[in-house]
Amino acid sequence: MPLPLPYSLHHLAYQSTATSIPSEQELEDMLTQARAANLEYGLTGVLLYSQGRFMQVLEGSEEAVHFIYARIERDTRHHNVTTLTDGPISQRSFAHWSMGFNVMQAEHFRHLPGYLDPNSPAFSACIAANDTTALHTLLTAFLTEEPIRY
Known part of the structure; x- marks a missing residue:
C-alpha cells in the first residue's frame, strides 16, 4: 500500500493479554513480524x-496504522485488545525504531512516572479521558529506564 505524500501523522496505542505465556523465541518471532510489517x-x-x-x-499514516491494527486485533496470540489512544x-x-522492544518485570512498572495499574479504577478513568500526555510520559520512561532490544 503506497503512502500518499505528504500525509499527516497518526498514532494508536493499545494493550492486550497473551492467550498463553510466550517463550523468548515466540517473542522474537513476533518482534520480527512486527518490524517487517512496520517497515513495509x-x-x-x-x-x-x-x-x-x-x-x-x-x-505513521492513519490508513497504515489502522490497517495494521486491524490485523493485530485478529491475531490469536492475544485477546482483550483495548485501544488506549488513537489520533493525530x-x-x-x-x-x-521500526519497532523498539522491551520486556519488563512487574516490579519495574511501579516506579515509572505516570504508571497506573491496569486493574485499578484510576486506569479506566485515565483511558476514558484519553490522556495521551500521561501515556507518552509512561512510554518514555520505559524507554529510558531499561535497554531496548533492536
Missing part, C-alpha cells in the same frame, strides 16, 4: 511485554 507500511513504534501483557504504540500527532515519538 512506513510505521514506527514500540512493543512492551510483561508477564502475559502487551502494550504497543504504532505511528505532530511528530513521531519513536522515529528511530
Whole structure:
C-alpha cells in the first residue's frame, strides 16, 4: 500500500493479554513480524511485554496504522485488545525504531512516572479521558529506564 505524500501523522496505542505465556523465541518471532510489517507500511513504534501483557504504540499514516491494527486485533496470540489512544500527532515519538522492544518485570512498572495499574479504577478513568500526555510520559520512561532490544 503506497503512502500518499505528504500525509499527516497518526498514532494508536493499545494493550492486550497473551492467550498463553510466550517463550523468548515466540517473542522474537513476533518482534520480527512486527518490524517487517512496520517497515513495509512506513510505521514506527514500540512493543512492551510483561508477564502475559502487551502494550504497543504504532505511528505513521492513519490508513497504515489502522490497517495494521486491524490485523493485530485478529491475531490469536492475544485477546482483550483495548485501544488506549488513537489520533493525530505532530511528530513521531519513536522515529528511530521500526519497532523498539522491551520486556519488563512487574516490579519495574511501579516506579515509572505516570504508571497506573491496569486493574485499578484510576486506569479506566485515565483511558476514558484519553490522556495521551500521561501515556507518552509512561512510554518514555520505559524507554529510558531499561535497554531496548533492536
